[in-house]
Amino acid sequence: MSRLIGALGEWVIRQVKELGGVILLFADALRWAILPPFRLDLLIQQMEVIGVRSTLVILLTGAFTGMVFALQTFYALRKFGAETMVGVTVALGMTRELGPVFTSIMVTARAGSAMAAELGTMRITEQIDALEAMAINPVKYLIVPRVLASSIVVPILTVISDFVGIAGGYFVGVILLRINAGPFVANIQKYVELSDIYNGLIKAVVFGLLLSLICCYKGYTVKGGAQGVGRATTQSVVFSSVAILMMDYILTALLF
Amino acid sequence: MIEIRELYKSFGEQEVLKGVNLRVPEGGITVILGKSGAGKSVLLKHIIGLLKPDRGEIVVMGKEITRMRGGELNEFRKRFGMLFQEGALFDSMTVFDNVAFPLREHTDLPEREIRERALKKLAQVGLEEAREKMPSELSGGMKRRVALARALALDPQIVLFDEPTTGLDPLVAAAIEDLILETQQRLGKTFVVITHDIRTARRVASKVALLEEGRIVLEGSPEEFFRSSHPMVRAFLSREEAPLH
Numbered sequence: 001m002s003r004l005i006g007a008l009g010e011w012v013i014r015q016v017k018e019l020g021g022v023i024l025l026f027a028d029a030l031r032w033a034i035l036p037p038f039r040l041d042l043l044i045q046q047m048e049v050i051g052v053r054s055t056l057v058i059l060l061t062g063a064f065t066g067m068v069f070a071l072q073t074f075y076a077l078r079k080f081g082a083e084t085m086v087g088v089t090v091a092l093g094m095t096r097e098l099g100p101v102f103t104s105i106m107v108t109a110r111a112g113s114a115m116a117a118e119l120g121t122m123r124i125t126e127q128i129d130a131l132e133a134m135a136i137n138p139v140k141y142l143i144v145p146r147v148l149a150s151s152i153v154v155p156i157l158t159v160i161s162d163f164v165g166i167a168g169g170y171f172v173g174v175i176l177l178r179i180n181a182g183p184f185v186a187n188i189q190k191y192v193e194l195s196d197i198y199n200g201l202i203k204a205v206v207f208g209l210l211l212s213l214i215c216c217y218k219g220y221t222v223k224g225g226a227q228g229v230g231r232a233t234t235q236s237v238v239f240s241s242v243a244i245l246m247m248d249y250i251l252t253a254l255l256f
Numbered sequence: 257m258i259e260i261r262e263l264y265k266s267f268g269e270q271e272v273l274k275g276v277n278l279r280v281p282e283g284g285i286t287v288i289l290g291k292s293g294a295g296k297s298v299l300l301k302h303i304i305g306l307l308k309p310d311r312g313e314i315v316v317m318g319k320e321i322t323r324m325r326g327g328e329l330n331e332f333r334k335r336f337g338m339l340f341q342e343g344a345l346f347d348s349m350t351v352f353d354n355v356a357f358p359l360r361e362h363t364d365l366p367e368r369e370i371r372e373r374a375l376k377k378l379a380q381v382g383l384e385e386a387r388e389k390m391p392s393e394l395s396g397g398m399k400r401r402v403a404l405a406r407a408l409a410l411d412p413q414i415v416l417f418d419e420p421t422t423g424l425d426p427l428v429a430a431a432i433e434d435l436i437l438e439t440q441q442r443l444g445k446t447f448v449v450i451t452h453d454i455r456t457a458r459r460v461a462s463k464v465a466l467l468e469e470g471r472i473v474l475e476g477s478p479e480e481f482f483r484s485s486h487p488m489v490r491a492f493l494s495r496e497e498a499p500l501h
Contacts, residue, residue: 122346125342125344125347126342127344127346127347129306129344130344130346133304133333133336133338133340134333134338134357134361134362135331135333135334
């Protein structure tokens with residue numbers, strides 16, 4: 001019994017240590033981000049890798065999320081004769097929750113895992129040591145561009161996701177389920193406020209920051225060869241996803 | 257040139273360096289021998305400040321470096337070149353971009369001149385035709401040659417080699433040894449090589465030291481070293497030269 005408690009305690013201590021590590025990395029990255037010279041070239045490169053290459057995935061996930069949400073809410077709302085509210089439900093669902101959360105999780109799976117794997121491999125092949133030996137600060141060169149790019153790109157992808165999600169909802173609702181187009185659209189305009197959209201985007205920025213910090217941290221601190229890299233990659237996706245969902249609750253409570 | 261005084265380093269419970277004292281003279285090739293796991297890489301990383309000791313001092317070119325931090329340490333590192341085991345080339349860049357990297361990051365030279373210098377360094381290691389290849393397409397020996405070209409890109413005053421011939425077949429190893437000798441003679445700078453390969457030491461060293469049990473047990477000229485009757489030196493030489501015993 002005491003062994004069980006000991007093991008649990010050890011796990012908790014490990015997690016707190018990791019959390020501490022991530023926060024310290026954040027502080028370090030912040031410091032290096034505001035110190036010149038500003039490496040715009042590296043930032044743009046990462047925005048292309050993390051953002052542009054995720055666009056197709058986001059288009060697909062956003063569209064289908066909106067479509068399925070429209071389908072599900074239709075059957076519920078029809079019981080109350082409120083089908084014309086399907087559009088609002090989808091729009092609010094996308095902008096406030098599904099857009100930012102699904103986008104971040106997709107980006108985590110795609111780009112976050114790649115960050116962890118790439119940095120982890122660089123760590124075990126001494127490429128990060130080589131950077132330091134060549135008088136380049138690895139946090140400034142490797143981590144700042146990824147974290148900054150992620151914080152910029154995830155909100156942009158969220159906007160795209162929101163849009164195709166609502167469009168998908170319109171397609172399902174108006175075209176397939178033959179809800180009256182006029183009231184469908186009018187209700188969206190009436191009930192969806194600017195704050196729904198930009199609070200969703202605030203969430204997206206935070207999620208982007210979180211996922212990149214966690215994934216970079218995991219890769220940067222890899223120990224133990226190829227197995228370590230594999231472990232770090234899986235853990236980074238899992239931890240980032242859980243962190244996003246937990247932060248989602250906190251932010252929703254604070255913002256809405 | 258480099259003076260290491262009473263250096264101690266532990267990783268958790270494991271004591272790796274237990275009072276290392278070593279003098280690396282200016283110019284020439286100093287070889288630090290030691291068996292695998294003896295702490296040679298750890299020692300080398302201290303010289304360039306990648307690791308900080310628990311106790312002790314390292315004086316390089318008149319400056320004590322263990323208490324240097326950030327910007328000062330970085331400036332200082334520009335006078336070093338380091339060749340890591342297996343090269344540590346950046347695998348997302350071509351051979352050419354790897355060699356040009358220090359020039360692009362640390363100088364304001366125009367791209368044309370960077371190109372000229374990088375190609376010259378590559379030619380000196382005999383790999384100019386490989387310039388558009390990716391590191392994953394290179395053999396072990398080629399990777400290390402590119403890494404040497406990169407380490408020399410900024411014309412450093414001290415070059416550190418971490419096991420330059422380990423893992424290479426005898427012919428390729430000999431070619432790397434030749435390259436190290438030839439480069440040092442041409443540039444006249446200070447080279448520090450760590451290895452467990454006695455043959456490499458015999459071929460390139462102008463000074464030899466043995467790292468055993470966390471300390472330098474003997475340092476001296478090659479003649480002094482290889483003829484020494486110090487028991488640890490004799491044990492090391494006989495074990496390494498006849499591994500089937």
